[in-house]
Amino acid sequence: MLRVLKFGGTSVGTLERIQNVTEIVKKFRNQGDDIVVVVSAMSGETNKLIEYANHYSKTPNEKEMDMLLSSGERVTSALLSISLNEQGFEATSMSGREAGILTTSEHTSARIENIQTKNIKDAINDGKIIIVAGFQGVSTTNHRVTTLGRGGSDLTAVALAGALKADLCEIYTDVDGIYTTDPRLVPKAKKLEKISYDEMLELASLGAKVLQNRSVEMAKKLNVNLVSRSSFTPEIEGTLITKEENIMEKPIVSGIALDRNQVRIGMYGVIDKPGIASSIFTALADAKINVDMIVQTVGTNNTTNLDFTIPSSDLKKTKKVMADFKSDSKNIDYNDAICKVSIVGVGMKSHTGVASKAFSALANENINIRIISTSEIKISMIVDEKYAELAVRSLHDAYELEK
Ligand code: ASP
Ligand code: MG
Numbered sequence: 001m002l003r004v005l006k007f008g009g010t011s012v013g014t015l016e017r018i019q020n021v022t023e024i025v026k027k028f029r030n031q032g033d034d035i036v037v038v039v040s041a042m043s044g045e046t047n048k049l050i051e052y053a054n055h056y057s058k059t060p061n062e063k064e065m066d067m068l069l070s071s072g073e074r075v076t077s078a079l080l081s082i083s084l085n086e087q088g089f090e091a092t093s094m095s096g097r098e099a100g101i102l103t104t105s106e107h108t109s110a111r112i113e114n115i116q117t118k119n120i121k122d123a124i125n126d127g128k129i130i131i132v133a134g135f136q137g138v139s140t141t142n143h144r145v146t147t148l149g150r151g152g153s154d155l156t157a158v159a160l161a162g163a164l165k166a167d168l169c170e171i172y173t174d175v176d177g178i179y180t181t182d183p184r185l186v187p188k189a190k191k192l193e194k195i196s197y198d199e200m201l202e203l204a205s206l207g208a209k210v211l212q213n214r215s216v217e218m219a220k221k222l223n224v225n226l227v228s229r230s231s232f233t234p235e236i237e238g239t240l241i242t243k244e245e246n247i248m249e250k251p252i253v254s255g256i257a258l259d260r261n262q263v264r265i266g267m268y269g270v271i272d273k274p275g276i277a278s279s280i281f282t283a284l285a286d287a288k289i290n291v292d293m294i295v296q297t298v299g300t301n302n303t304t305n306l307d308f309t310i311p312s313s314d315l316k317k318t319k320k321v322m323a324d325f326k327s328d329s330k331n332i333d334y335n336d337a338i339c340k341v342s343i344v345g346v347g348m349k350s351h352t353g354v355a356s357k358a359f360s361a362l363a364n365e366n367i368n369i370r371i372i373s374t375s376e377i378k379i380s381m382i383v384d385e386k387y388a389e390l391a392v393r394s395l396h397d398a399y400e401l402e403k
Pocket of ligand 2: 008009151152153154367
């Protein structure tokens with residue numbers, strides 16, 4: 001079988017860690033697998049290079065930044081190859097260009113356009129283990145080296161796995177998989193054996209540190225079987241992220257996500273006439289503000305109340321936009337002492353009573369739900385931030401996710 005193995009920054013963070021990766025690669029090789037490895041830069045390396053550039057300039061040329069930043073991954077790819085060679089394994093490192101990764105020319109945030117797999121396929125046929133420097137490619141227009149944005153090595157791995165039709169793309173970090181919820185909040189949280197792409201994307205706040213969201217989207221598009229596992233405990237199997245059809249027993253609820261970085265904006269006493277919501281949300285969209293939940297309720301005297309949420313990082317921009325709408329309402333209120341708790345599961349589609357169980361669980365704890373929104377596989381609720389942990393714990397209990 002063909003395996004793509006991707007090792008993140010902490011997995012190659014020291015010379016000893018690279019030695020440890022050598023052992024993992026050797027084990028699969030000795031089973032007879034074909035192997036393409038993708039590596040990140042050693043942890044902290046990319047940040048250090050950015051600091052070096054900032055020593056000279058706050059606005060360094062982006063082509064030069066790509067030349068600089070792509071070097072971190074090249075170092076690890078060569079070191080891992082040298083280490084494998086020394087142990088008698090035929091390995092060869094490749095830069096993004098050598099691996100045939102063709103991108104747009106948006107330097108520092110290029111998108112992969114196409115992968116020419118000839119070099120890699122030839123090397124596989126020659127019996128080599130290929131070690132690709134992640135996070136980089138080459139522009140099809142100006143032919144310079146490009147990088148794919150922070151965390152982009154995951155994308156390299158998924159894109160290669162898709163192009164090579166690999167059987168598996170294993171992403172190694174220092175976390176051994178995806179859990180039913182954050183184990184720091186709920187110690188009895190359980191590691192999931194399998195989860196669908198869509199659930200994974202909805203549970204982003206659980207997996208964000210583990211898998212880059214863009215790479216999960218790409219895995220879904222290219223139908224790549226992804227595994228999240230740890231290079232620190234390689235004996236543990238990890239979590240398979242795959243298409244829904246591959247999951248036989250679909251749990252009604254797979255996990256509980258918590259997002260603390262939300263702000264709730266309330267507009268009270270909005271004049272009730274057509275076009276107000278349209279102009280507000282158009283202005284927010286034009287400012288590239290990511291509005292999440294929206295609720296409109298009836299107020300008094302021909303007015304309505306409009307509530308919506310945004311990520312905390314967009315608060316400044318939002319206040320600026322909302323300044324233009326001051327005269328359209330009596331009062332605009334910003335509340336960042338809230339959080340969003342979400343229940344995610346593909347089995348929800350075919351079951352009733354999932355939402356009522358959540359509401360009862362929170363009611364039993366006397367937690368007031370401020371806003372509710374639902375989709376096919378998700379129920380999200382806004383509650384006061386002081387109840388964040390209690391809400392997650394009581395929901396985890398209500399759906400018996402520890403079982
Ligand atoms: N080294 C790059 C970064 O830190 C890419 C990666 O590790 O995925 O963003
Ligand atoms: Mg990463």
